[in-house]
Amino acid sequence: MRTILLILLTATTATLYAQPNFSAVVTAIKAGNTMEISNYMDANVEVTVEDNDGSYDKGQAISVISSFFQKNAPNSCSLVHSGSARDGASYYCIGNLSAGGNKYRVYIFFKKVGGNYLIQEMRFEEE
Numbered sequence: 001m002r003t004i005l006l007i008l009l010t011a012t013t014a015t016l017y018a019q020p021n022f023s024a025v026v027t028a029i030k031a032g033n034t035m036e037i038s039n040y041m042d043a044n045v046e047v048t049v050e051d052n053d054g055s056y057d058k059g060q061a062i063s064v065i066s067s068f069f070q071k072n073a074p075n076s077c078s079l080v081h082s083g084s085a086r087d088g089a090s091y092y093c094i095g096n097l098s099a100g101g102n103k104y105r106v107y108i109f110f111k112k113v114g115g116n117y118l119i120q121e122m123r124f125e126e127e
Contacts, residue, residue, distance in 0.1 A: 020117035030077035042118035072100030
């Protein structure tokens with residue numbers, strides 16, 4: 001019985017820690033720190049900033065987001081909701097961003113690549 005309980009506890013703990021670092025990404029967005037955001041990106045990322053969208057390599061994606069932050073300096077960013085696919089291969093989070101006097105809804109989609117969850121898509125949509 002103890003063995004079964006130990007196995008269940010270990011599996012549950014491993015599952016809790018095997019997910020994207022949402023708080024680090026939200027903190028980086030809040031600070032406008034695109035270099036930190038890039039640490040969590042895959043080699044290619046879909047980025048939507050207001051009405052402009054595209055699929056970019058990591059360097060171009062950072063450039064697009066950096067340009068957005070230069071025009072709209074982040075004041076605050078908070079995590080509103082997060083979730084995962086049933087198989088645990090992908091996660092998403094939704095946040096609220098206040099930047100440049102405007103409010104944005106931020107959507108971030110992560111997918112497991114190798115042993116890490118990396119950003120596949122980021123969207124900044126004005127509310």
